[in-house]
Amino acid sequence: MIPLSYYLLLSGILFACGVLGFLIKRNIITIFMSIELMLNGVNLSFVAFAAQWHALSGQVFVFFVMVVAAAETAVGLAIIIAVYRTRETLNVDRVNLLKL
Amino acid sequence: MTPNPYLWLIPLLPLAGAAINGFFGRRSSKKAITTVALVFCGAAFLMALLIAARFSSASAPYYFNLAHWLRAGSFQVDFSFYLDQLSLVMLLVVTGVGFLIHIYSVGYMWDDDGYYRFMSYMNLFMFFMLTLVLAKNYLVMFIGWEGVGLASYLLIGFWFTKDSAAAAGKKAFIVNRIGDFGFLIALFLMIKHFGSLDFTRVFTAVRPLSPETAGAGLLTAIGLLLMVGAAGKSAQIPLYVWLPDAMEGPTPVSALIHAATMVTAGVYMVARSSMIFERAPMAMMVVAIIGTLTALFAATIGIAQTDIKKVLAYSTVSQLGYMFMACGVGAFSAGIFHLMTHAFFKGLLFLAAGSVIHGIGGEQDMRKMGGLRTYMPWTFATMGIATLAIAGIPPFAGFWSKDEILWRAFGASWVYWLIGVITAFITSFYMFRLMYMTFGGEYRGAAAQEAHGHNAHGPDNHGPGHGEPHESPWVMLAPLAILAVLSLVGGFVGYGNRFEHFLAPVFRGATEVAQEASSEAGDSKLEYLLMAVSVSVAGLGWLLAYLLYSRRPQLPARIAQSLGGLYQAVAHKYYIDELYAVLFVKPLVDGSTTILWHDVDQGVIDAAVNDSADVARHVSDNVRHMQSGNLRSYAGWVAAGGAVVIAYMVWMGVR
Numbered sequence: 001m002i003p004l005s006y007y008l009l010l011s012g013i014l015f016a017c018g019v020l021g022f023l024i025k026r027n028i029i030t031i032f033m034s035i036e037l038m039l040n041g042v043n044l045s046f047v048a049f050a051a052q053w054h055a056l057s058g059q060v061f062v063f064f065v066m067v068v069a070a071a072e073t074a075v076g077l078a079i080i081i082a083v084y085r086t087r088e089t090l091n092v093d094r095v096n097l098l099k100l
Numbered sequence: 101m102t103p104n105p106y107l108w109l110i111p112l113l114p115l116a117g118a119a120i121n122g123f124f125g126r127r128s129s130k131k132a133i134t135t136v137a138l139v140f141c142g143a144a145f146l147m148a149l150l151i152a153a154r155f156s157s158a159s160a161p162y163y164f165n166l167a168h169w170l171r172a173g174s175f176q177v178d179f180s181f182y183l184d185q186l187s188l189v190m191l192l193v194v195t196g197v198g199f200l201i202h203i204y205s206v207g208y209m210w211d212d213d214g215y216y217r218f219m220s221y222m223n224l225f226m227f228f229m230l231t232l233v234l235a236k237n238y239l240v241m242f243i244g245w246e247g248v249g250l251a252s253y254l255l256i257g258f259w260f261t262k263d264s265a266a267a268a269g270k271k272a273f274i275v276n277r278i279g280d281f282g283f284l285i286a287l288f289l290m291i292k293h294f295g296s297l298d299f300t301r302v303f304t305a306v307r308p309l310s311p312e313t314a315g316a317g318l319l320t321a322i323g324l325l326l327m328v329g330a331a332g333k334s335a336q337i338p339l340y341v342w343l344p345d346a347m348e349g350p351t352p353v354s355a356l357i358h359a360a361t362m363v364t365a366g367v368y369m370v371a372r373s374s375m376i377f378e379r380a381p382m383a384m385m386v387v388a389i390i391g392t393l394t395a396l397f398a399a400t401i402g403i404a405q406t407d408i409k410k411v412l413a414y415s416t417v418s419q420l421g422y423m424f425m426a427c428g429v430g431a432f433s434a435g436i437f438h439l440m441t442h443a444f445f446k447g448l449l450f451l452a453a454g455s456v457i458h459g460i461g462g463e464q465d466m467r468k469m470g471g472l473r474t475y476m477p478w479t480f481a482t483m484g485i486a487t488l489a490i491a492g493i494p495p496f497a498g499f500w501s502k503d504e505i506l507w508r509a510f511g512a513s514w515v516y517w518l519i520g521v522i523t524a525f526i527t528s529f530y531m532f533r534l535m536y537m538t539f540g541g542e543y544r545g546a547a548a549q550e551a552h553g554h555n556a557h558g559p560d561n562h563g564p565g566h567g568e569p570h571e572s573p574w575v576m577l578a579p580l581a582i583l584a585v586l587s588l589v590g591g592f593v594g595y596g597n598r599f600e601h602f603l604a605p606v607f608r609g610a611t612e613v614a615q616e617a618s619s620e621a622g623d624s625k626l627e628y629l630l631m632a633v634s635v636s637v638a639g640l641g642w643l644l645a646y647l648l649y650s651r652r653p654q655l656p657a658r659i660a661q662s663l664g665g666l667y668q669a670v671a672h673k674y675y676i677d678e679l680y681a682v683l684f685v686k687p688l689v690d691g692s693t694t695i696l697w698h699d700v701d702q703g704v705i706d707a708a709v710n711d712s713a714d715v716a717r718h719v720s721d722n723v724r725h726m727q728s729g730n731l732r733s734y735a736g737w738v739a740a741g742g743a744v745v746i747a748y749m750v751w752m753g754v755r
Contacts, residue, residue: 019735019739022732023732023735023736023739096729
């Protein structure tokens, strides 16, 4: 059996990649994908723990996360399209109306 | 003890008047203000008269509990009122003289812009004074005590745009606080040792105690502390300094508050606590000595004053000294008797002085008066009666009460009597000096008036057009006339010791102890002899004043010159104000300025606040750069923070 630490390490790497992408990239779509990456990193640790402890709750949580992520993707992509139509760009640094 | 459900109305009526005039007076007509002020004050007087008419010594004392106030375990204080023979006398004096002075004020203050304010304050004063007089326990009395102090402050500083008036108000307030401090500690001692502030309960607790003849004990301490309070309120040595300055207030205020009623509150309080004082001979002796010294001391200052109201102010201090002398030798009823007659004639003297000031356009300097006898005959006649009364010429009111005090003082010690007689001589002298300077000779104000226009300097100025002295309107003369009648006949209530017998139930506990002393000296021949001495001494004072200020008006200046330093000292009130300034005021002001203001306030408190604000600003100056508005940098901070937390947990976990 593969030890738990392997899963957690992979999960951490995935999460770190997500964070890094979120911080570095300027394209909204990429940032969005980075968020998904972070969520999936977390999901991976959930299922890993669920398998380790033979507890179902971790898997249940993963389903919740996936549902919310799907809803979020739908809303987020809609917003991105709306932003693109008005601003003609996907660069977040130029979508800064809320900034003082 | 009989309940009387009308008692609480007496103080509350003037309060209603004060509230109505205070809240709505600014927009009302002067007639409406006058009506409200006089109706509510007069109603209190009528109530007092009705209650007095139904008063019977058999069912006295009366009481009424208006409401619960403090409840703390077994200790309780209620808003309750109390009426016995002593408070009945005070009640009639306060409402009667107070009502007359209210009427007088209508004429005196009519042209003042603050007329509604004045009337409201006067009614407010009546409320507090009546609360003081009718209180059933020391705490309600203390409300009245502080309240009359407040009213006094407001009225002394009535012309608050004048610096001297505002300063005099503050001085009165602060000096009174010193006295109130003593009073308050006395109350705490009572709470601690008797568990109550109710008069009846405290006195019941005190009654079985034996007099503290050897050494000092609890009762002596309470007595002395009460006397500190009384000395503040009633302007005795060493706290008398505020009263002469209080003459900055309008003259009706001087008459009502600083002569007839409020300043006698101390005497009333000492008399009310007679049960305590009788059992503390040392406190009694202190009261007697302070009273006697004050009587003499203030009288001598009165000789050299030129301001007509200042003379009367020192005279008031001196007469209050007589009252304390009486209380100190155990003659409480004599002290209250003098309090009553003094309210009549001193109130009258002040009102007449006000009439003079009013009539010559605000001038208070007696050197610029003179010859007013022909211009204002009514004022002259009434003031003459008051002067005869205060000088102790029979059969005027002052003779009866002063003679009673001197007789009882002689029973205690001939020293008190001697100083009292000397004071009577001086009193007679300075009062007739005042009369001759004001009403005798030729009018000396005309030249001064031409030089100064219509003399707009005085605070009591009543508009232009004061070419010639004139008599005051009837609304001012009527109270003068009534008070003159009272000064004339008021003394006869003391004829045959009737007044003393009337008050006897109140001082029963006190007289038990003093009875032996009076029967010892119960020699009527001696009494007549002493009476003759005091009357002739008063006559001598009159004669001296006549010689110096009527026959040879040049002589006093020469005498003053030859006396040199002594005269200067008296004219400058023995430099007591200067002494207090150096001893107390200056160290306080300097200490407050350098230590409390510069060192503590600016150096510690301000510095701590300012420095912490500086630190906060510098830190936030740097930190605010983090809030760039760039979302990704925020996310970076969150991630970094999370990383730190995880690192910390991992590190701790390893340990």
